[in-house]
Amino acid sequence: MRESTVMFLHYITAILIAITGLIHLLANNDPGIGAVIKANSALYFGNMAIFLAALLYHAFNGVRVILIEMVPDKCWTKWISWAVLIVGIVTYAVGLQVLMVALGFA
Amino acid sequence: MSSEEAKEYALPPEVLEETIRASEELWKPVRKIKFRIYKYNPRKDYAPHWEEHELEVSRGMTVLDALLVIKGEMDHSLGVRYSCRMGLCGSCAMMINGKQMLACQTRVLEAAGDGDVVELRPLDNFPVERDLAADFTSFFEKHKAVKPWIIRNDEVELNNPTGPYKQTVDEYARYYQFTDCIKCGACLSACPTAATDYEYLGPQALAQAYRYMVDTRDDGLDVRIPIVDSEHGCWRCHFAASCSDVCPRGVDPAQGIQLLKKLLIKRKFGFKPHKPAEALPAKVKAERKE
Numbered sequence: 410m411r412e413s414t415v416m417f418l419h420y421i422t423a424i425l426i427a428i429t430g431l432i433h434l435l436a437n438n439d440p441g442i443g444a445v446i447k448a449n450s451a452l453y454f455g456n457m458a459i460f461l462a463a464l465l466y467h468a469f470n471g472v473r474v475i476l477i478e479m480v481p482d483k484c485w486t487k488w489i490s491w492a493v494l495i496v497g498i499v500t501y502a503v504g505l506q507v508l509m510v511a512l513g514f515a
Numbered sequence: 516m517s518s519e520e521a522k523e524y525a526l527p528p529e530v531l532e533e534t535i536r537a538s539e540e541l542w543k544p545v546r547k548i549k550f551r552i553y554k555y556n557p558r559k560d561y562a563p564h565w566e567e568h569e570l571e572v573s574r575g576m577t578v579l580d581a582l583l584v585i586k587g588e589m590d591h592s593l594g595v596r597y598s599c600r601m602g603l604c605g606s607c608a609m610m611i612n613g614k615q616m617l618a619c620q621t622r623v624l625e626a627a628g629d630g631d632v633v634e635l636r637p638l639d640n641f642p643v644e645r646d647l648a649a650d651f652t653s654f655f656e657k658h659k660a661v662k663p664w665i666i667r668n669d670e671v672e673l674n675n676p677t678g679p680y681k682q683t684v685d686e687y688a689r690y691y692q693f694t695d696c697i698k699c700g701a702c703l704s705a706c707p708t709a710a711t712d713y714e715y716l717g718p719q720a721l722a723q724a725y726r727y728m729v730d731t732r733d734d735g736l737d738v739r740i741p742i743v744d745s746e747h748g749c750w751r752c753h754f755a756a757s758c759s760d761v762c763p764r765g766v767d768p769a770q771g772i773q774l775l776k777k778l779l780i781k782r783k784f785g786f787k788p789h790k791p792a793e794a795l796p797a798k799v800k801a802e803r804k805e
Contacts, residue, residue, distance in 0.1 A: 413779040416750045477746055481714040486746045 419470050422463040429460035454512050461504045469497040544571035548627050550585060552593065553636035556645050563643070566590065572623045578633065579607050579618035582647070594646035602763060605699030609647050610636045615701035615761040638704035654700050657716050661724035661742055666735025667791065678795040680732040686789070693726035693771055695764045702758035702768050714747040718758035721749050722771030728778060734791035740782065749775045 436446040436453060446452050473493040477486055509515040526534065547569055555563035568589050570581055579597055586593045597607040600619045607618040611626050612634050626633050641649035667673050702718040709715050716724075724743045727733050743749050749772050756769040778788060 411744050412746055412748060412750045413744045413776075413783055416776075417780060417783065474751070478708060478712040478715075478751060481712040481747065483714060483747075490746075
């Protein structure tokens with residue numbers, strides 16, 4: 410994947426974090442929106458799943474960028490990207506499972 | 516010019532006198548300044564050290580003038596790179612009191628300010644060649660990597676040119692400022708990313724890549740994209756803009772890199788900045804001459 414695609418997604422996820430984070434806050438604090446997006450509904454879970462995915466992508470890509478700059482050796486660059494991707498997927502899987510248990514989907 | 520015309524253009528005696536007096540004033544020693552100079556020869560020395568020299572300086576004396584006096588009269592072994600002495604070649608860029616500057620364009624008193632010490636060391640983020648001269652090998656390799664020349668696919672026209680390529684003033688204005696780059700290395704030296712990531716292409720090479728990618732005469736956009744759109748390419752710029760701050764020619768490489776990022780995203784969605792310019796037909800050329 411080209412670096413521009415990775416970084417474009419980085420910016421998109423930043424916007425997604427703000428939107429889904431706001432929805433999450435309103436669902437928990439605004440009674441009107443809370444009535445539409447109920448705590449244990451699929452909509453609430455979906456919003457949280459997107460929020461978690463965006464947050465992890467943005468955070469782990471940030472870590473990847475820092476590591477690439479700190480260890481600039483070209484042969485390490487690919488390894489760093491793959492390692493961060495794998496750790497990111499595992500963290501998302503664990504996070505999703507925690508979400509499902511917490512919201513009563515599992 | 517006849518002697519009558521010469522008389523007409525000559526300065527009035529009082530103006531001439533004032534000019535000579537001002538010029539003498541400019542070169543009269545006014546202050547003693549201590550020069551703290553970095554000394555290191557990687558082939559001989561175990562570690563770098565500092566040497567100090569004191570010099571009477573005048574108002575018009577540049578740091579390069581002072582260095583040449585020091586080299587000629589105090590320390591013949593001093594390594595300093597210079598050429599044009601007028602801010603055009605970019606050879607004498609160095610750290611002057613901690614900031615990237617051209618030695619030939621910086622006056623000693625301006626650099627010293629209220630103090631009486633001027634500290635000189637080679638450019639940051641560059642290996643040291645000797646004393647104040649930095650090693651530019653990697654810098655020029657990065658510059659070359661972005662293919663800083665016009666790339667065309669019409670070989671017939673290239674081999675047998677029928678005329679100049681068409682380009683409007685607006686098209687020229689898109690990249691004009693980046694043609695002012697003198698490759699002095701000040702931007703790369705000031706770049707915080709380059710301080711840790713030595714593979715990073717750097718502001719100079721990236722701004723030059725943009726300069727050619729938006730040049731309507733060029734058709735090498737897709738050839739350069741894999742080079743600049745890499746892990747150590749333009750996306751590593753965090754827009755600190757220190758490169759633009761130190762550029763002695765007033766070029767804004769930080770802006771060039773941001774425009775390059777925009778260009779790459781647009782290209783991702785299928786946009787191309789321009790169609791390669793066509794050559795002006797011989798008939799139009801002849802009409803223009805008339």
